[in-house]
Amino acid sequence: MRERSNVWKMLSTIMLSALVVAGCSSGESNTVATPESVLKDGKYDPPLTMTIAKQQDENSGKYINGESLNDNVLTRWGEEKLGIKIETTLLGGDASQYNTKLRLALTGSEKLPDVLPVYDTMLINDLIESGQVKEITEDIATYMPDRIKEIYKQYPSTFNPVVRDGKVYGMAIAPNLTEGEVMLIRQDWLDKLQLKAPTTLEEFEQVIAAFTNDDPDGNGKQDTYGFTFSGKDSYNTGWVSDPVMIFSAYTGKHLPRQWVNDNGKLAYGSVAPGNKEALGKLRDWYAKGYLNKELATQGAWDALSDFTEGKAGIIVGRPWLYGSVKDVEKNIEGAKVVPYPTIQGVNGDRTYQTAQLNDGVFMFNKDFQNMEAFFLYYDKMYDAAFGTGEFKYGYAQGYDYDIVNEEVTFDPQQFNTPLEAVQGVGKMAFTKNTPSVDGPGQSYYDLANGVEPDTGVLLQSDSRDQTTKDGYRISYENRDSLVPNDFNGPPTPTMQNIWEQLTTMEQEIFTKIIYGNEPLEAFDTFVKQWHEKGGDEVTEEVNDWYNQASKTDVMALMNLK
Amino acid sequence: MYHKTTGYRVFSVFNYAFMILAGLVCFLPLLHLLAQSLSSKAAISGNLVSFWPVGFNMDAYVKTFSNSNFISSMWTSILRTVLGTSISMFILTCAGYALSKEFRGRNVLMWFFIFTMLFSGGLIPSYILVTGLGLKDTIWALVLPGAFGAYNLILLVNFFKTIPKALEEAAFIDGASFFAILSKIYLPLSLPGIATVSLFIMVGHWNSWFDGILYMSDASKYPLASFLQTVVVQSNMQNMAMSQSEVEAMSEQSIKAAQIFVSTLPIIMVYPFLQRYFVKGIVLGAVKE
Numbered sequence: 001m002r003e004r005s006n007v008w009k010m011l012s013t014i015m016l017s018a019l020v021v022a023g024c025s026s027g028e029s030n031t032v033a034t035p036e037s038v039l040k041d042g043k044y045d046p047p048l049t050m051t052i053a054k055q056q057d058e059n060s061g062k063y064i065n066g067e068s069l070n071d072n073v074l075t076r077w078g079e080e081k082l083g084i085k086i087e088t089t090l091l092g093g094d095a096s097q098y099n100t101k102l103r104l105a106l107t108g109s110e111k112l113p114d115v116l117p118v119y120d121t122m123l124i125n126d127l128i129e130s131g132q133v134k135e136i137t138e139d140i141a142t143y144m145p146d147r148i149k150e151i152y153k154q155y156p157s158t159f160n161p162v163v164r165d166g167k168v169y170g171m172a173i174a175p176n177l178t179e180g181e182v183m184l185i186r187q188d189w190l191d192k193l194q195l196k197a198p199t200t201l202e203e204f205e206q207v208i209a210a211f212t213n214d215d216p217d218g219n220g221k222q223d224t225y226g227f228t229f230s231g232k233d234s235y236n237t238g239w240v241s242d243p244v245m246i247f248s249a250y251t252g253k254h255l256p257r258q259w260v261n262d263n264g265k266l267a268y269g270s271v272a273p274g275n276k277e278a279l280g281k282l283r284d285w286y287a288k289g290y291l292n293k294e295l296a297t298q299g300a301w302d303a304l305s306d307f308t309e310g311k312a313g314i315i316v317g318r319p320w321l322y323g324s325v326k327d328v329e330k331n332i333e334g335a336k337v338v339p340y341p342t343i344q345g346v347n348g349d350r351t352y353q354t355a356q357l358n359d360g361v362f363m364f365n366k367d368f369q370n371m372e373a374f375f376l377y378y379d380k381m382y383d384a385a386f387g388t389g390e391f392k393y394g395y396a397q398g399y400d401y402d403i404v405n406e407e408v409t410f411d412p413q414q415f416n417t418p419l420e421a422v423q424g425v426g427k428m429a430f431t432k433n434t435p436s437v438d439g440p441g442q443s444y445y446d447l448a449n450g451v452e453p454d455t456g457v458l459l460q461s462d463s464r465d466q467t468t469k470d471g472y473r474i475s476y477e478n479r480d481s482l483v484p485n486d487f488n489g490p491p492t493p494t495m496q497n498i499w500e501q502l503t504t505m506e507q508e509i510f511t512k513i514i515y516g517n518e519p520l521e522a523f524d525t526f527v528k529q530w531h532e533k534g535g536d537e538v539t540e541e542v543n544d545w546y547n548q549a550s551k552t553d554v555m556a557l558m559n560l561k
Numbered sequence: 562m563y564h565k566t567t568g569y570r571v572f573s574v575f576n577y578a579f580m581i582l583a584g585l586v587c588f589l590p591l592l593h594l595l596a597q598s599l600s601s602k603a604a605i606s607g608n609l610v611s612f613w614p615v616g617f618n619m620d621a622y623v624k625t626f627s628n629s630n631f632i633s634s635m636w637t638s639i640l641r642t643v644l645g646t647s648i649s650m651f652i653l654t655c656a657g658y659a660l661s662k663e664f665r666g667r668n669v670l671m672w673f674f675i676f677t678m679l680f681s682g683g684l685i686p687s688y689i690l691v692t693g694l695g696l697k698d699t700i701w702a703l704v705l706p707g708a709f710g711a712y713n714l715i716l717l718v719n720f721f722k723t724i725p726k727a728l729e730e731a732a733f734i735d736g737a738s739f740f741a742i743l744s745k746i747y748l749p750l751s752l753p754g755i756a757t758v759s760l761f762i763m764v765g766h767w768n769s770w771f772d773g774i775l776y777m778s779d780a781s782k783y784p785l786a787s788f789l790q791t792v793v794v795q796s797n798m799q800n801m802a803m804s805q806s807e808v809e810a811m812s813e814q815s816i817k818a819a820q821i822f823v824s825t826l827p828i829i830m831v832y833p834f835l836q837r838y839f840v841k842g843i844v845l846g847a848v849k850e
Contacts (some may be wrong), residue, residue, distance in 0.1 A: 010773060056791070059821050066629060091778045093791040100684075101775065109689040110697070309607045327603035420624065 002302050009122075037083065039372065044083030048370055050377070051113040052430045053105075055098040064399070064423055073396045074428040080487035081390070084377050091114050099123050106130055114368040115430050116171055119360035124161050125490035127346035127363055134364040137168040139371040141559035145379045147386070151175060151437060153560050158358050160549040161488050168554050172358035174435040179318050180475040180482050181242055181353050184325065186313045187338040197340040201249050201281075208290040211313035212495065217332070226290040228312035230303040231511055234503075236269075238354035240317040240324075241303035245342045246282060248351035250274030256510075257503070258354060259487035259542060266486055266546050268539060270506050271530050276523045277346075279513045286344045286514050296511040310335060316342065319441065319471025326467070335338055339471035341478050355440075355482030359433050377429075384426060385435045387455030395425035401456070408456075410463040440479045441472030448473045489549060492541035498534040505529065591825070598622065598819035605814040621819035630781055630788060631820060635832040637700065637773075638785035639827070642766040645704040648761045650755065652709050657717035658743045691776060702776035703784060707765070713758045720754030721747060743823075756838035760831075767828045785824050793817050 038101065056069075063072055069088050080429040081372040090105055090113050092098025099120050105112050112132055127133045144152070152158075152271040158172035171252050183386045185197055190207070193214050200202035208226020210216070217224055221466045229243040236244040236256045244255055247269075254272035269275075285291050292303060306312040306350040308325045310332040315325065322337060329335045343349050364371070383391035393408050394401035400422050401408055412419035426434030443461040447453060447469070461469065491499060509526040555561050592612050597605055601616030609615050623749070625631055660671060682690075696702040724747060732742050735849060748755065773787030 063629070069779050089778050091780060093774045093787070097774050104685065104775075107685055107689060109692045136583045162741070305606060309609070324606070327606045330603040331607045419626045531738075 001142055004134045006436075020320045021195075030332075037370075037373075039376075042376070043081065044373060047079055047083040047085050048373060049085040049087055050115060050370065050373060051087050051089040051111075052115040053102060053113040053117060054088045054430065054431060055092050055095065055099075055117065055119065063428075064419065065111040069333045069428075072425075072428050073399055074425050078377065079397070082376060082380065083374075084373055086377075095119060102127075106132060112365045112372070114365045115206070115374060116363045116365070117360050117432065118363050118428060121161050121298050121488065121490045124170065124361060124363070128162070132366055133169050134366045134368055134371075135167045135169055136171065136555065137365060137557050140168065140171065141557070143372045145375060148379060149380060149560055152558075153555070155357050156555050156560075157484065157486070157488070158361075159554055160546075161490070162361055162363070163549060163552065163554050166552040166554060166557070166559060170361040173360045173362055173431050174433055176359040176436045177439045177479065177482060178356045179440040179472060180355070180478055181239075181245075181316050181342060182244075182319055182324060182339040182474050183342055184307070184315050184317065184337050184339055184471075186211075186216070186328075187336040188334050189313050190299070192216055192218065197338075198343055199341075200344050201246075201346055205281075205285070205290075207315065208285065209288070212288070212290050216313060217310060224305075224311055224313065225292065226307045226312070227285070227296060227314045228292040228303050229297050229316065230300040231295040231507075231514070232297060232302075234378050234507065235510055236354055237300045238356070239300065240321055241300040242316045242353070243282070244353055245316055245351045247275060247278040248353065249343065249345040250278045250281075252345065252349060253352050253483050255352060255354060255483065256506075258483075258485045260483065261546075266539070266542050268535065270510075271535065273529045276520065279510060280520050282514045283516055283520065287516055291514075296515065319468055319475050322465075322467045322471055326465075337467060339467060339474055341474050342481070350478070350481045352481050352483050355484045357484050362430075378435075381426065381429055381431070382435045382437075384456060385437045385456045392456050393459065396423075399423040399425045401460070408459050410460050433518045439476065440482065441476040444472035444476065445476040461533070487542050487546065489542075489545045492538060492545060494534050494537040494541055499538065502530060502533065502535060502538075505533075588663060589676050591822075593824050594818045598815055600815055621815040622823070624816055625819045625823060630783070631785075633781050634783050634785045634788035635824070637703075637782060638767060638776050638824075640701060641703050641784055642763055644700065645708065645766045646759055646762045648704060649708045649710070649713070650759055653713055653758065654743070654748065654755070656709070657714055657721055658739075658747055660714070660718045661721035674714055688775065697776050698778055698782060703766075703769075703772055706772070708771075710762075713761060716758055717751075717754060720751045724750050753838040756835045760835050763831065764828060770774040789820060789824055792820060 015218055037044040054069075063069075065073075069074065069091070072087075075086050078086055089111075090101055092101045100358055102116065102118065102123060103126070116127070116133070118127060140152075152171065152175060155175040157173065158175045159168060162168055162170035179274070183197075185207075189211060190197060193210045193216055195207055196203070200209045204227075211224055211226040213222065215222065215224070216494065227243075228241065230237055230241040231243065234257045235247060235257060236242065238244070245371055247256055248254075251269065251272045251274035254262070254267065254269040254274065256270045256275065258269045259266045260269060282464055284290065286295075292298065292306060295303065304317070304321070304325055307315045308328045308331065315321070319339065326337060329337065342351050342353065364374070368374075380389070380391070383389040384395055387393075391447055393403075394410070397403060398415060398417060399419075401410050403409070404416060409415065410422065412422045424434070438457060438461075441461075443457050444464075447458060447462055451458065453459045461472070464472075506526065509518065509522055513520060513522055553561075589612065593610075596610050596612050596614045597623050599614035599617055599619065600610045601618060604610050604615035660667060681687075691697060691702050691706060692715070696705065728746055728750075729742055732746055737745070768786055769785035770790040771783070773782075773784040774790065777783055777787070783791070
């Protein structure tokens with residue numbers, strides 16, 4: 001299925017770029033004579049309609065009270081309070097289907113929605129090339145509310161993909177540093193074997209050796225192991241079942257599959273020297289049985305089932321991962337999971353991990369005239385993040401929070417009308433991700449330091465279970481270890497041709513070395529081949545892009561300085 | 562008496578074993594799904610469920626049937642299958658009957674149809690056509706584009722051709738019109754062929770998901786297969802920004818299992834009623850007169 005959708009994607013990319021380049025836009029101009037909507041007291045009268053495109057996957061069908069995509073508590077609120085009607089005119093399922101639909105809309109067979117969340121750097125590029133998206137440099141300068149400007153000021157690199165010739169064609173969707181990863185460890189195993197949580201590579205090795213050999217679950221069988229992670233798609237998953245900590249212990253900020261600014265020049269992490277030692281270590285551990293035997297065939301999501309089953313003792317992931325593996329405490333009596341910070345590097349420095357600053361960018365139809373309305377709406381969405389205004393506690397009472405006996409509660413079972421799960425009302429707007437200004441978990445850090453929970457964000461964080469809270473606190477304390485990928489532009493020409501081959505080769509070699517099917521020296525051969533087979537050209541092109549992107553000071557043009 | 566020989570017995574044993582194995586390969590995944598749909602969330606995420614429910618409960622089914630989108634998708638799928646199959650069969654029998662006769666230009670016409678089998682316009686032209694006709698967001702976008710399939714037409718034409726010409730001539734002499742001949746003689750005689758082609762079309766409609774996602778801009782209008790596609794296939798694993806609630810929803814395997822199971826049931830239930838026709842269904846070119 002995966003392969004098939006790739007074929008679809010490729011085919012449609014090829015065919016559509018041809019069409020797009022040919023400028024195949026039907027001349028259907030938008031001349032609907034509606035009375036001009038006027039903004040009066042924060043409300044448009046008569047109401048204006050903002051059409052949007054939306055990628056909706058897991059949430060599909062999760063509306064309560066008979067509500068639907070275009071008629072729910074949030075769309076009604078928008079119409080009532082702001083005079084802005086949100087209408088989804090382009091809906092896609094998973095990422096590749098959504099991109100296909102956006103490309104199809106580009107053929108001019110229908111009107112492009114006003115607001116386009118785009119999640120693919122290639123598509124961002126094609127949209128700019130097509131000339132069908134709006135240049136918003138001045139709109140940002142004029143209409144973006146100050147408190148949102150403050151946020152965008154912190155993340156100038158998120159504009160890199162949408163800048164062309166000093167003009168800005170989009171903006172990141174709710175930029176905010178994501179939470180970092182923590183190590184989840186079976187505390188009961190540590191206690192039983194009288195071990196301490198590892199902080200260095202040597203200690204880590206001792207612990208996983210003990211978890212493998214010393215029968216931590218006490219069943220008299222050697223059926224447990226130390227560390228479970230996924231090596232199926234990449235050795236840097238960035239979110240769940242991630243082994244990147246081991247690589248970073250030797251390579252510092254040079255993370256596999258990621259570009260890092262190394263003295264002003266972008267370098268590719270997978271070919272950095274320290275990887276060899278990291279692979280040697282993993283190879284050693286794999287041979288001794290400390291690792292997941294099937295690590296190369298299990299995706300990030302599969303790799304955690306061994307932990308939930310009680311076979312593996314350590315897993316690395318975002319703090320919320322606890323919610324997904326806590327069933328181990330149900331399945332096995334006495335099991336207890338506790339989060340710890342990731343270990344230190346071999347030279348005592350910290351280990352680093354991937355950070356994400358935003359998920360996709362907003363782009364706008366070139367005929368869209370109501371940027372002011374967009375920013376009005378967008379600013380209101382931020383109310384929930386700041387804990388101000390109407391959305392102080394959440395977006396809608398009875399949906400994502402409720403007030404029971406004058407107490408705010410986020411536990412859906414405690415609601416006046418109990419719910420199965422909290423309704424993600426924020427996701428009913430145009431974004432997949434609700435705006436947040438909490439960074440990698442500041443509210444949890446504040447709570448841990450004795451701040452009284454009085455805003456919606458703090459109250460919500462406070463309502464989580466203790467293990468998750470601890471995880472977020474650790475994540476915030478170690479926020480310096482988060483490094484975003486410095487390359488977020490469209491695939492360069494050489495990349496489009498050979499990147500897939502290069503990453504496949506990388507994945508195969510890494511896995512073969514860990515499995516012991518290739519000598520450790522295969523890494524040197526890989527690095528050599530990588531450079532020869534196009535890696536050098538890619539590096540050059542990526543650096544050209546980077547220089548180009550950071551050359552013009554668009555931030556000043558947008559009044560974001 | 563060939564079935565008494567040792568060779569035959571060995572073959573039989575091997576044959577049965579092979580068939581049972583093949584049957585199990587098809588049946589076990591379904592059984593696993595059923596077991597998952599009846600198990601508790603904890604047991605599934607701990608990999609404890611194989612072919613027997615662990616922590617038996619019916620929650621997944623209750624949740625599935627209380628999901629309004631599931632119900633509306635089910636309805637869309639049923640409507641689509643019934644409507645699509647009837648329209649297709651109407652067109653195909655009319656066209657097939659005509660094309661089974663000899664008349665001038667028949668081959669040219671046939672060639673036109675076969676051409677569409679080999680070369681199609683592709684995704685973009687189809688999409689532009691459907692949106693241009695204003696079919697987007699309607700059930701017709703799912704039913705009409707695939708209503709006429711050249712492959713099914715060929716099957717039907719060949720089936721009609723096997724019916725003796727003399728029957729038709731006799732009917733003519735008795736004063737029957739073309740339509741009377743089609744409905745009173747051809748259709749009853751070619752039931753196996755019609756049942757087979759109908760099932761092809763039916764299953765095709767039931768399982769097709771891409772057009773639903775392509776042409777519908779409201780998830781409540783999705784047919785069941787498209788709905789499942791969005792719920793079950795979590796293809797975007799690299800999408801790293803996820804919230805706790807999303808992640809918890811992802812691990813609700815039991816609901817997914819229940820939804821898949823419920824959605825396969827109708828088509829499985831239709832099958833036995835059509836199965837008896839299949840023996841005679843497709844014998845295209847198997848017997849020469």
